[in-house]
Amino acid sequence: MKHFLAVVVVVFSMVGSAYAGLDRTAVSLNGSDTNPCSLQLPCATFAKAISETNPLGELIALDSGGYDGFTVDRGMNITVAPGAVVTIGKEPGTTGWAIKVDAPGKYVAIRGVMVVANGISGIVAHDAARTYIDDVVIEGNGCDNGCGTGIFGRRGALFVHNARIHNVFNGIVHNPLEPSTATITDSIIDGADSTGIRVDNYARATVRNTVVSHTHYAFASGTLEKDGKPSLTLVDCTASDSETGIDIGDGSIVRLERTAVTRNTIGLHNTGGTVITFGNNMVDGNGTDTVGPMTTNVLM
Secondary structure, three states: OHHHHHHHHHHHHHHHHHOOOEEEEEEOOOOOOOOOOOOOOOEOOHHHHHHOEEEEEEEEEOOOEEEOOEEEOOOEEEEEOOOOOEEEOOOOOOOOEEEEEEEEEEEEEEEOOEEEOOOOEEEEEEEEEEEEEEEEEEEOEOEEOEOOEEEEEOOOEEEEEEEEEEOOOEEEEEOOOOOEEEEEEOOEEEOOOOEEEEEOOOEEEEEEOOEEEOOOEEEEEOOOOOOOOOEEEEEOOEEEOOOEEEEEOOOOEEEEEOOEEEOOOEEEEEOOOEEEEOOOOEEOOOOEEEEOOOEEOOOO
């Protein structure tokens, strides 16, 4: 009996140690990956600190500087200490991104970082129940050194607030292969070689108080796969100084409320989708204001 109890104690000790970590971890340019990643003894890399963070925990970048990119494989919050300017580059050993979220069924939040997206994607929300991206700056160099997307959503709900995205191939793309929502608020995208904000397949996106300029397509609701019918709702947005302000693809739905489309070569271009407006938008000052059918709904 004593032998049995001893075995049980050992087994539970091993299980406990397998999940031992910290609820709050930290990284610092002055840290070391041999440290426990605590606030007092921070690690040097995000990758190491993530591995030491308990699920639902928090990782804090303590001081300004450049850090390697990383993959988030658990539900957690990643944030930056007040006053710190934290720049994230490419994840070592990868070719496609700086930050990747791969935490199926979990909630992940990333706040306050600056991402260098030269020839790579900035933040890829590959798989999570919900990915929250808040107060981020993503800077690229156009396509001079390869092309990348600022924020790419693939699986799960995507929330983007107060993003500043410049000089990338696409600003924000939400392209899920199953029904999924995206909510984008209070953001600015400028200088995208292709599209500022684009939804495809099964995406249902609402964009509010966001400005997109100097792109090929400022906003686009794209391709239809099976019964996906991507939809894009724009409220209090501006599409300006682009080849096309809003592009509506075959089978998609675009709803417009209090949105300005101006100084584009083409304002609204409908190639087979449905455009629903509420009589309170400004589509003016474009080379051609509208191409294709438009439908106006009057709110009762």
